[in-house]
Amino acid sequence: MPTIKEVAKTAGVSVATVSRVLNNNGYVGEDTREKVSQAITELNYKPNAVARSLYKKQSRTIGLIVPDITNPFFPELARAVEDVMNRKGYTVILGNSDEKAEEEKAYLTMMEQKYVDGAILATNTMDNEQVHAFNKPVVAIDRAIDSTVPTVFSDNLSSSREAVRHLKDLGCQVIAHVRGPEHVNNANIRCQGYIDVVGETNWFHNGYIVNGNYSSQEAYQSALTLLKDHPEIDGIFAGNDLMAIGVLKAARDLNIVVPDQLAVIGFDGISLCETTFPELSTMAQPIYQLGETAAEMLIDLIEQKQLTKPYRKYSAQLIQRQSTNKSLIMSAHDDQS
């Protein structure tokens, strides 16, 4: 790879001049500019980004840390982030934290050492201390780290309420909840939304809340027990789609027909929902948009622009599919009669 020096030499000018035409600043005579441009194309010169970074203390690189890219929620998010970053000339470093604090910490130090310009953290185990020790712009996705960290997230509370209300509207009498892990903030909020809607009913008790740890497998097991112990349940709100899929499986194994004996709704809006049978209703977060917004905010932060709104709350949208389809329930009843 040719360096700026060689370009200067073949153009017969100094490196300073080459640098000027490269960055398009300072005065450069029209003819010299021409000579330099020629030399550049002739040598197929590409500026060395590392040398630039060293001097400028920035790298046009950002870090994206997710718990696990294998979790279907994150590829779409990552794609959105990468799309806007790429468009703006930034490069994305990807890290899987598995929600482990030490992993996240390791990524952050690595990023500092590499002069990363900022980071997007889609993670639930980062403490404020670490984030502030990381002395660069950060945007949190999906969870507020603390009030000083710009955040983009979904309105988990009202959306989960809406999900449960949807089940109610369908005519469900006894609605259970398969919740996510207790150490995950949004899981707690979604659970709260559920309680908000059904907590005061006369049938409600805590036994209707079981933990599925945001995992399809675990939700399957929990739902199996739950549905066996409580045949009266005719609606389930799962804290995410993965768990809802587990619930669907459990119902099938128990010969419980969804939606007519049991309505099921999930949360997140991952594309998996369309491949299940019956297709899964869900409170769909605008995943791509979340990622896009986070990326745009981070860039503004990096470029020292003022953020108009450091907190960006989106609401999830009810997508009704077969797993809570009333007309489907009706026709099923019709068939039986």
Added chain:
Amino acid sequence: MPTIKEVAKTAGVSVATVSRVLNNNGYVGEDTREKVSQAITELNYKPNAVARSLYKKQSRTIGLIVPDITNPFFPELARAVEDVMNRKGYTVILGNSDEKAEEEKAYLTMMEQKYVDGAILATNTMDNEQVHAFNKPVVAIDRAIDSTVPTVFSDNLSSSREAVRHLKDLGCQVIAHVRGPEHVNNANIRCQGYIDVVGETNWFHNGYIVNGNYSSQEAYQSALTLLKDHPEIDGIFAGNDLMAIGVLKAARDLNIVVPDQLAVIGFDGISLCETTFPELSTMAQPIYQLGETAAEMLIDLIEQKQLTKPYRKYSAQLIQRQSTNKSLIMSAHDDQS
């Protein structure tokens, strides 16, 4: 962030000495080493990776280019790559190419400018010229770029044959194929595998091959037409799982019962297969392993170790689930009788 200079100063030694203890090479007296270590921890010093890169012309960073991280095949691959890279102290840059040659080219030049140490290319549109212009170690995944580029891939030919043979063994009489895009190498090979097995049968003609472009949607449409036009079809081999899911949907819409009226098998082994109904049989590639191997090969290449085998072929494994489950077919017939 403190620099090596400050460390040297507080330790009362030269930067050269600090560098020596940092890299653990050259002679350093026991007592000086101690002093330096103290200073390092005292200042919480972290070496500047960019400065290092500039000097060493390497960055402990590799690039991973995939067509689209949103395609369920790639998160697992990416995860595998990231896992081994992370373990070995490398950082992963992620790029989505959308199979566009110019995007890929742009990523490669960016990577050169950043002194990336090598790249893993999971892509189908890279021409040899570009790859060789990129003057760094490269490992291809899923497609041989050319014989000089180390590659890890699945044995698409024999695996697709096995898939079709599986359908035959089940007793399928007329087997169709929903193939992937024509410009994608492995799609052609998988199609060839299908032809190898059924091409000589008396019922076969080209109308039984339709294109689904590796997309669930398009496969759905194609399958709809195919199944309507050819009710005699009782087995479908789809070129990937996504398309198989589309086929499943089409069958459902046409009230064709899988597996007893129509057996369906996919290819890839993405986790989606377990969430469909009926659960999808597939030729499962060892996706994680492919990624792992590619990553390990790349590291060997970077560290100038001799590759024992520059071509690594894995065979996909038949995973039989409900969509081709014979006993299930049997019991279904029993039920009807």
Added chain:
DNA sequence: TTGAAAGCGTTACCAA
């Protein structure tokens, strides 16, 4: 065993 200094490829300041 240690230090001085050159060099990695840029940018930006100061002079000319």
Added chain:
DNA sequence: TTGGTAACGCTTTCAA
């Protein structure tokens, strides 16, 4: 309008 040069933070050679 241009060039010389210090500086970015590190590694390594050479000398001491």
